[in-house]
Amino acid sequence: MQLGELIAALEAKDPNLIVQAGFTNPHSYRGYYEDLAFEPAHNVTVGAMLADARSALGATYQGWKGGDFTMRESTDCWLSEEGVSSGDTISVLLVKMMLDSATAPVAASLARQGDALISPDQWSTIYGLVGWLDRQNGRDNHEITMRLLKLVEEAGEVAQAYIGTQGQNPRKGVTHSRADVADELCDVIITAAVALVSIADSNPDDILNAKLAKVAARAKAVDA
Numbered sequence: 592m593q594l595g596e597l598i599a600a601l602e603a604k605d606p607n608l609i610v611q612a613g614f615t616n617p618h619s620y621r622g623y624y625e626d627l628a629f630e631p632a633h634n635v636t637v638g639a640m641l642a643d644a645r646s647a648l649g650a651t652y653q654g655w656k657g658g659d660f661t662m663r664e665s666t667d668c669w670l671s672e673e674g675v676s677s678g679d680t681i682s683v684l685l686v687k688m689m690l691d692s693a694t695a696p697v698a699a700s701l702a703r704q705g706d707a708l709i710s711p712d713q714w715s716t717i718y719g720l721v722g723w724l725d726r727q728n729g730r731d732n733h734e735i736t737m738r739l740l741k742l743v744e745e746a747g748e749v750a751q752a753y754i755g756t757q758g759q760n761p762r763k764g765v766t767h768s769r770a771d772v773a774d775e776l777c778d779v780i781i782t783a784a785v786a787l788v789s790i791a792d793s794n795p796d797d798i799l800n801a802k803l804a805k806v807a808a809r810a811k812a813v814d815a
Contacts, residue, residue, distance in 0.1 A: 606641060
């Protein structure tokens with residue numbers, strides 16, 4: 592499939608749909624440097640895939656062993672990790688399978704709403720935030736790192752707010768309330784949920800429920 596055809600196929604779909612097995616990170620394909628390759632990605636939005644494809648159009652990439660190669664609408668596309676010659680083409684059939692299996696931001700597996708720790712409406716908002724970030728920044732390894740580091744930043748703001756409730760700084764005195772700490776904790780939860788959706792290979796709600804069940808089991812064991 593050529594890059595122009597790939598962009599057109601993605602443009603025809605809802606950008607908020609989640610593709611379980613999609614792609615990211617455009618680069619020069621190691622097999623044929625003049626061709627374009629994308630790295631496989633899990634739980635990526637159609638919008639993020641489209642942003643990556645559009646960013647490659649007219650872009651110049653360096654070949655694995657040197658040389659500059661500019662990608663055009665007629666450039667053939669491959670699915671391959673950077674630095675690997677996978678031999679896997681991005682074909683019309685493969686793209687159709689990717690897009691036909693795409694799901695709405697609230698996945699079908701969230702249908703058991705009563706068991707969800709985060710409600711379907713909340714997950715929908717979180718997926719929307721992930722989609723917005725994907726469209727703006729893509730979802731390569733650097734972007735994933737930034738989303739994880741953002742969590743560290745938010746945790747630091749919780750600590751700062753709590754210190755403010757204690758008046759620890761004699762010059763400033765009490766600068767925050769417990770409500771401020773709660774607000775910062777919500778930022779941590781939201782940031783962690785965005786990071787979880789961004790990096791998870793399976794349904795994040797299932798991952799969260801399973802983790803909480805393990806923690807609860809350990810606590811119960813201590814009390815026993």
